[in-house]
Amino acid sequence: MIGMFVRANLKPALTLWYNNVVMISKSTIFTRPWNGIIDCYRTYLPVSNKTPVVTLNEGNTPLVYAPHITKLCNMPGLAVYLKVEGANPTGSFKDRGMTVAVSKAVEMKSKAIICASTGNTSASAAAYAARARANGFKMDCFVLVPKGYVALGKLSQAMIYGAKVIQVKGNFDEALKLVKEIVEKYPVTLVNSVNPFRIEGQKTAAFEVCEQLGRVPDVLAIPVGNAGNITAYWKGFCEYTRDTRPKMIGFEASGAAPIVQNKIIEKPETVATAIRIGNPASWKQAVNAAGESSGFIDCVTDDEIIEAYKLLHQKEGIACEPASAASVAGLLKSAKLKKIQPESTVVCVLTGNGLKDPDTAIKSSEQEKLEVAPDLKEITKLLGF
Numbered sequence: 001m002i003g004m005f006v007r008a009n010l011k012p013a014l015t016l017w018y019n020n021v022v023m024i025s026k027s028t029i030f031t032r033p034w035n036g037i038i039d040c041y042r043t044y045l046p047v048s049n050k051t052p053v054v055t056l057n058e059g060n061t062p063l064v065y066a067p068h069i070t071k072l073c074n075m076p077g078l079a080v081y082l083k084v085e086g087a088n089p090t091g092s093f094k095d096r097g098m099t100v101a102v103s104k105a106v107e108m109k110s111k112a113i114i115c116a117s118t119g120n121t122s123a124s125a126a127a128y129a130a131r132a133r134a135n136g137f138k139m140d141c142f143v144l145v146p147k148g149y150v151a152l153g154k155l156s157q158a159m160i161y162g163a164k165v166i167q168v169k170g171n172f173d174e175a176l177k178l179v180k181e182i183v184e185k186y187p188v189t190l191v192n193s194v195n196p197f198r199i200e201g202q203k204t205a206a207f208e209v210c211e212q213l214g215r216v217p218d219v220l221a222i223p224v225g226n227a228g229n230i231t232a233y234w235k236g237f238c239e240y241t242r243d244t245r246p247k248m249i250g251f252e253a254s255g256a257a258p259i260v261q262n263k264i265i266e267k268p269e270t271v272a273t274a275i276r277i278g279n280p281a282s283w284k285q286a287v288n289a290a291g292e293s294s295g296f297i298d299c300v301t302d303d304e305i306i307e308a309y310k311l312l313h314q315k316e317g318i319a320c321e322p323a324s325a326a327s328v329a330g331l332l333k334s335a336k337l338k339k340i341q342p343e344s345t346v347v348c349v350l351t352g353n354g355l356k357d358p359d360t361a362i363k364s365s366e367q368e369k370l371e372v373a374p375d376l377k378e379i380t381k382l383l384g385f
């Protein structure tokens with residue numbers, strides 16, 4: 001095999017082109033560049049040939065087997081895979097939804113987009129607005145973020161891509177309420193996940209997971225913040241096949257767990273700032289996804305999140321941001337409580353790139369900062385030789 005596979009019963013539009021190569025038969029190899037999720041899944045998306053596609057070639061992210069986490073689950077026949085969404089162009093899963101949302105905004109002649117964000121949506125919106133401008137369209141981007149609670153990498157992305165960034169002295173939920181009011185009064189398109197085009201684009205990750213595994217997983221573990229992504233994955237799995245569907249298991253942070261507590265959290269708090277949300281916009285849809293799939297929504301503590309975050313980096317060699325690690329923390333918790341069946345194939349979604357939040361990485365590494373003169377003896381001593 002040439003670093004990829006194609007199942008015999010694939011629907012043609014769902015054929016993935018791994019490493020830009022697809023093997024059609026043992027003797028015939030065609031090559032084709034990867035051109036993003038709209039190009040690959042066009043027939044499954046609300047686009048036509050009149051839609052000006054704004055893409056950064058998002059999608060086609062790696063699905064990586066996780067031997068250490070598999071072992072930690074301590075269940076016969078269980079296998080854990082990681083869907084590394086941090087490999088998207090702006091470093092998060094948001095790009096899948098943003099390519100569709102911004103393409104449709106351009107098609108509808110919108111000249112500006114706006115979002116509230118815990119960071120990643122703002123980075124993605126800013127990048128796709130820049131790309132729309134590169135394609136010759138006028139497209140301003142405005143973002144409202146909670147002051148002091150956005151990881152440095154994300155804030156810097158939104159700024160350098162050219163968005164107008166407004167830091168609100170409040171939380172995400174307050175910022176979202178404000179942008180909803182703004183779009184009612186002014187000519188600007190909302191690109192939060194309440195925009196249905198975002199969900200359409202994000203559902204393509206479920207298609208990819210099935211294609212990469214060669215089957216539908218038994219369990220999908222995913223962090224839950226505003227609950228758009230769990231909604232999108234469930235939609236994707238439901239569209240992919242009627243035969244089998246995974247149990248959807250979603251994880252909020254304990255200090256920001258409105259769905260688990262069944263009440264709005266006025267002052268959500270967690271180290272995982274991306275999911276520091278107290279009143280998720282897609283609350284009902286997330287509950288439906290868990291219910292219809294015989295899954296559940298639970299929460300994990302900040303300590304459990306950081307423990308999983310460190311494990312992912314140090315034992316698997318896979319980087320992600322703290323919020324992403326909630327999926328693995330939740331899986332480990334659920335396996336311990338025997339809420340997962342043996343022999344299950346589990347996919348944990350790692351939603352964002354580790355470089356987004358260097359402060360938490362440095363703090364969590366617990367490494368001493370070693371500084372020395374350029375002296376061989378001193379250095380080799382420190383190295384333990």
Ligand SMILES: Cc1ncc(COP(=O)(O)O)c(C=O)c1O
Pocket residue numbers: 092118119120121193223224225226227228229230274275321323324351352
């Ligand atoms: C890295 C990361 N993980 C998880 C989430 C939660 O996704 P959703 O808000 O769709 O539930 C977000 C949302 O911003 C995120 O940025």
